Amino acid sequence: MNLPAYNLRVATYNIHKGVQGIGLARRLEIHNLGHAIEQLDADIVCLQEVRKMNRQAEARFERWPELPQADFLAPEGYTAVYETNAITRHGEHGNALLTRWPVIRTGHQDISDHRFEQRGLLHVVIEVEGRPVHAIVVHLGLIKGSRVRQVARLREFIEREVPAGEAVVVAGDFNDWGARMRYAMNAMGLRDTSDLRGPRTLTYPSRLPVAQLDFVYGRQLEPVACSVPRGPIWARMSDHLPLVADFALA
Template identity: 85%
Template sequence: MNATANTFRVATYNIHKGVQGIGPARRLEIHNLGHAIEGLDADIVCLQEVRKMNRQGALRFARWPDMPQADFLAPEGYTAVYETNAITRHGEHGNALLTRWPVVRTSHRDISDHRFEQRGLLHVQIDVDGRRVHAIVLHLGLIKGSRVRQIAQLRDFIDREIPPEDALIVAGDFNDWGARMRYAMNAMGLRDSSDLRGPPTLTYPSRLPVTQLDFIYARRFAPAACSVPRGPIWARMSDHLPLLTDFVLPHS
């Protein structure tokens, strides 16, 4: 467990399918991302735009991993959970969760709002020192109306699948310029961990971040600190920066 015995760390990161650049300048960043994710030392890592397989990438890059990206990125001792959101011409990609704690069960829900954007919700129940903790990883749509309807689907899923007394984390790329979804999330009893007094937690675009698109919400956990790693190394690996939050574990 990270930091002190009564705290743990959650990270969310859109890894842009492990590849950066356009056209002939495209470069493979998945190996650098592996080292970076290990260095975050997070107990739960929520990932978006993770490739299970991609035939085009495997042909283009000699060092393309011979395993799904979620398994490749999982540090030693972590469990990787992956679910496909989108099936494309050359492969498939989706959300993933990496954790150093035992995974109890997993589920997935398609929350696509229209046929041009395939989106999903990954739910993982984790055993944290005997405590039942739920984590949901999602990647919301680019259109505001889609995001509103997808948050409504999220609320329906939580109401049906997660007991109200259980601890819950919801993290991912919300595509939420101006944190407009914060009010709907608060109405579910979920609080934005980056809504703390301190420097802004801007995550996009990574080279010169001007807004926050990535969020970590929680209920029954108190956030202790929130941060965003920055610098040239982080700027080259993805178009997003990771968001980190340290939470205080409630007494059992």
């Protein structure tokens, strides 16, 4: 008997550490981001540039949340998983995943290509309708050569950690101008919604997007739809717009 497909919604969002603006014009957007993430209504939310703590920001903003940003942003009933990528003078930040489904296990791997950019893979296995789904949150480097090497390390990680017959989602900020990493991702059996007809899913910069730097790829999942929320409030919360992708989990 064929089981009905379950629609799995995955969102990825670089939140720019919850702060926008420069110098004295800096403003705190973390509270608006919390409301926005809830509106996405995603089963899995993959976040980049998430602060665990930052002493400078705590001193600068009166309404700085007491909780780490991942826990603060998690809608009611969601589990938050966070791993640090970078330790800085004033604190630390990394990738996070929020999900409404039970978390089976978590893992992390450093994929830093050089000492000036600290990067990592956050691996979270969740149970969806009784089946394991592997979600990997990425934030790739700014240099093309770094991205190529990091995708190669991603492939090694998937081959080692994800059984061939189990569903996997890879989402995040790929810093991938021109979607040049798509060929390498497709070679792993990972596909996004680029084959579907629809409006262009430009995510950067948020005020006047000209490129898609954020991607959601899936394996053992059928791409169904993809969208990018737009409007003044989305343009002010981060320098990226969120990307929302729907997949059918058969």
